[in-house]
Amino acid sequence: MSSDFKILGSSSSGNCALLRTGNSKILIDAGFSGKRIGLMLETVGESIDTIDAVFLTHEHSDHAQGIRGLAKRSDLPVFANRDTADAVQGKLVKKVNWQVFQTGTGFQFRDIEVRSFSVPHDAYDPVGFTFHWGEVDDLISPPQSLAWVTDLGHMPEHIKQHIKSVQILVLEANYDEMLLESDERRPWSLKQRIRGRHGHLSNDACFEALSALNGSSTVREVYLAHLSKDCNTLELVQNKFAPLTGGTSSFTIKVVDPKIDAAPAAKS
Numbered sequence: 020m021s022s023d024f025k026i027l028g029s030s031s032s033g034n035c036a037l038l039r040t041g042n043s044k045i046l047i048d049a050g051f052s053g054k055r056i057g058l059m060l061e062t063v064g065e066s067i068d069t070i071d072a073v074f075l076t077h078e079h080s081d082h083a084q085g086i087r088g089l090a091k092r093s094d095l096p097v098f099a100n101r102d103t104a105d106a107v108q109g110k111l112v113k114k115v116n117w118q119v120f121q122t123g124t125g126f127q128f129r130d131i132e133v134r135s136f137s138v139p140h141d142a143y144d145p146v147g148f149t150f151h152w153g154e155v156d157d158l159i160s161p162p163q164s165l166a167w168v169t170d171l172g173h174m175p176e177h178i179k180q181h182i183k184s185v186q187i188l189v190l191e192a193n194y195d196e197m198l199l200e201s202d203e204r205r206p207w208s209l210k211q212r213i214r215g216r217h218g219h220l221s222n223d224a225c226f227e228a229l230s231a232l233n234g235s236s237t238v239r240e241v242y243l244a245h246l247s248k249d250c251n252t253l254e255l256v257q258n259k260f261a262p263l264t265g266g267t268s269s270f271t272i273k274v275v276d277p278k279i280d281a282a283p284a285a286k287s
């Protein structure tokens with residue numbers, strides 16, 4: 020079976036993606052209600068019952084609120100570190116089938132090699148993930164890899180090392196500086212939190228990170244995700260990153276529209 024990766028939705032309001040490999044179907048984050056995630060899965064021929072596991076980056080609602088509904092499936096493994104699991108479970112009545120890992124460690128789930136790494140964000144113990152699957156010299160399921168990196172205020176060196184060796188990269192381009200500055204709905208304190216080193220990645224910071232990867236990494240496909248619905252636009256991001264696309268670029272870039280709950284699929 021060929022692999023398939025699809026972002027079901029990604030914005031400041033909710034984040035969730037589906038990765039299908041030869042022997043696994045997993046969700047990365049669950050930032051919509053369980054019912055809504057079920058409807059999203061139906062559009063790609065899946066259901067909550069066909070999902071093998073969920074991997075959570077941190078406890079914020081736009082990444083974890085769906086666990087309440089998904090936990091109705093008592094056998095569904097939910098992978099998270101201890102602080103994230105405790106924070107989410109503390110808001111629930113039903114016990115979740117937690118599979119707790121230690122941040123920074125690697126482990127195997129079915130045919131997927133998973134590694135977590137810390138990210139600088141204002142949550143208890145937020146992480147990013149890399150996923151590796153496939154077999155060397157296998158024409159049907161060749162080696163492939165994915166990094167999921169959202170919700171970070173800056174790009175430390177260890178994250179740069181994790182993302183340079185994957186083929187598919189999901190990276191946050193959360194806000195435009197001018198739109199954030201002029202936003203009248205957000206108080207100054209919130210703007211400072213968003214801009215802070217444990218806040219979110221701006222378009223400028225994301226562009227700088229991708230520029231460094233262009234031509235010096237194995238990345239071949241980039242999804243720009245977690246756009247703010249108020250302080251960013253699809254057009255701004257597309258224009259900003261246009262210099263990194265085209266014939267001289269080593270990767271393609273897809274911008275995930277924050278107003279749409281589905282993004283184009285990446286198949287191989």
